[in-house]
Amino acid sequence: MLCDGRMVCGCADPYGKRVLGDARAETVSAIWTGPRASTLRQDINAGGSKFCGDCPLKLPLAKSDAPPQRGTDVGTLPTRLYIECTAACNISCAQACCAPETGITRTRTAGMLDFDLFQRVVDEAGPSLGRIDFFNYGEAFLHKRAIEMCEYIKSRFPAVYLYTSTNGLAFSEDQARRLIRSGIDEVTFSIDGATPETYAQYRRRGDFDKAIRNLRAAADEKARTGRDVPFINWRYILFTHNDSDQEMALARATAQEIGVDRLCWELTDHPENMFSRRFVPGSDALLAIKHEVWDDNNLGNAIPGATPRAEIAVRGAAGPLPLVARRGRQLTVKTTVRNASTRAFPAQASYGRRLVRLGAQLCSADGSILNRDFERAWLPEALQPGAAAQVPMTITAPAEPGRYGLKFDLVSEGIDWFEACGSPTTTKTLLVV
Numbered sequence: 491m492l493c494d495g496r497m498v499c500g501c502a503d504p505y506g507k508r509v510l511g512d513a514r515a516e517t518v519s520a521i522w523t524g525p526r527a528s529t530l531r532q533d534i535n536a537g538g539s540k541f542c543g544d545c546p547l548k549l550p551l552a553k554s555d556a557p558p559q560r561g562t563d564v565g566t567l568p569t570r571l572y573i574e575c576t577a578a579c580n581i582s583c584a585q586a587c588c589a590p591e592t593g594i595t596r597t598r599t600a601g602m603l604d605f606d607l608f609q610r611v612v613d614e615a616g617p618s619l620g621r622i623d624f625f626n627y628g629e630a631f632l633h634k635r636a637i638e639m640c641e642y643i644k645s646r647f648p649a650v651y652l653y654t655s656t657n658g659l660a661f662s663e664d665q666a667r668r669l670i671r672s673g674i675d676e677v678t679f680s681i682d683g684a685t686p687e688t689y690a691q692y693r694r695r696g697d698f699d700k701a702i703r704n705l706r707a708a709a710d711e712k713a714r715t716g717r718d719v720p721f722i723n724w725r726y727i728l729f730t731h732n733d734s735d736q737e738m739a740l741a742r743a744t745a746q747e748i749g750v751d752r753l754c755w756e757l758t759d760h761p762e763n764m765f766s767r768r769f770v771p772g773s774d775a776l777l778a779i780k781h782e783v784w785d786d787n788n789l790g791n792a793i794p795g796a797t798p799r800a801e802i803a804v805r806g807a808a809g810p811l812p813l814v815a816r817r818g819r820q821l822t823v824k825t826t827v828r829n830a831s832t833r834a835f836p837a838q839a840s841y842g843r844r845l846v847r848l849g850a851q852l853c854s855a856d857g858s859i860l861n862r863d864f865e866r867a868w869l870p871e872a873l874q875p876g877a878a879a880q881v882p883m884t885i886t887a888p889a890e891p892g893r894y895g896l897k898f899d900l901v902s903e904g905i906d907w908f909e910a911c912g913s914p915t916t917t918k919t920l921l922v923v
């Protein structure tokens with residue numbers, strides 16, 4: 491939803507060119523199920539729609555390829571919503587489509603999202619939503635009631651995963667602390683550089699020291715109040731002017747010192763004269779930081795030692811000896827799990843995500859996965875860095891006798907498997923008799 495109430499299709503429409511409806515005049519449900527959206531779904535299943543125009547999210551379809559089919563029974567309301575408070579920004583990122591000089595605010599018929607409209611849309615869509623992305627183009631926290639909106643969403647619909655991305659420059663330290671207490675699930679600070687000079691080359695008119703002060707206040711408030719939400723990211727876009735080993739090492743050290751949850755690098759291809767020439771696809775430099783890149787996985791972390799890493803040993807099944815179970819019967823597998831990273835693995839989470847559990851994936855004899863969520867076991871308590879715990883897991887053997895594989899990995903629930911960020915897994919043969 492743009493800040494004037496129009497609903498556009500997808501998050502890649504900065505100038506509001508692909509409008510599905512207008513929440514000022516219609517309900518969300520009417521837009522979601524209305525003729526424009528319904529026809530669009532049918533046209534896409536038929537191979538494409540004129541409506542999409544130059545949308546960058548459009549994927550080319552080879553003449554010989556049949557269009558992939560998506561269900562058109564999408565319920566009465568969406569499950570995910572982006573909310574744009576404003577398209578205005580207090581800085582001007584170099585050549586960005588949302589920089590004020592582009593005239594982006596003139597493509598909206600309102601400067602700031604009306605609070606009553608916001609409430610109406612959230613009240614209606616809230617019950618069906620799994621996630622709200624509380625940002626789009628512009629800097630959301632220029633809206634005077636943005637933090638109040640976050641509080642409203644989390645008080646009305648606590649189960650909705652609420653996420654935002656901010657340049658961190660539109661609020662005071664007190665407001666940053668209030669945002670942390672709002673119940674928001676995840677906050678990303680966009681800070682592309684580790685010094686004021688390099689930072690301001692892309693984030694023009696940006697104040698590095700202020701962004702870092704607010705990031706520090708946010709991390710401090712989370713620690714001070716003993717909260718496990720929000721998860722706080724520092725996202726750092728790599729450019730030629732900030733991608734030296736020295737500067738990246740400074741960012742790693744600063745993030746660690748501040749107590750940020752995750753530092754991640756972002757790769758970009760624009761602006762043309764700025765994007766990193768060092769970290770390009772296929773380069774050794776990129777390979778070395780692969781797991782620390784935002785889009786690679788959801789757990790990797792550029793803070794030294796903070797990328798989750800576990801060692802899983804299956805006791806009583808040394809070497810090549812298989813685990814043996816009777817078909818359909820239970821078998822308790824004794825494992826020892828060690829935390830080989832510098833961050834604790836939480837055994838519980840107040841909001842049901844990011845707790846770490848041991849998972850067993852059922853594989854066929856050739857290693858292909860049959861059931862990724864075959865079994866789970868809880869950690870007995872938070873596993874501190876360097877510590878090990880015994881984690882028994884009771885599985886029910888498949889009904890079909892034969893040779894299988896059991897692949898053990900830790901999983902950060904709702905986020906990712908540890909394997910995705912390079913943590914080793916342990917596989918044992920399971921003989922079902």
Ligand SMILES: C[S@@+](CC[C@H](N)C(=O)[O-])C[C@H]1O[C@@H](n2cnc3c(N)ncnc32)[C@H](O)[C@@H]1O
Binds near residue numbers: 628758
């Ligand atoms: C358009 S901004 C809006 C939110 C907020 N103003 C901010 O800067 O985080 C949304 C996301 O786009 C990212 N972004 C900005 N410039 C980019 C670029 N040249 N390449 C890739 N991502 C970029 C930001 O870092 C941010 O995560």
Ligand code: SF4
Binds near residue numbers: 500541546549
């Ligand atoms: S490609 Fe079409 S359907 Fe997909 S987001 Fe863009 S406008 Fe919407």
Ligand code: SF4
Binds near residue numbers: 590
């Ligand atoms: S701070 Fe965010 S909204 Fe503002 S110009 Fe940069 S990327 Fe765009």
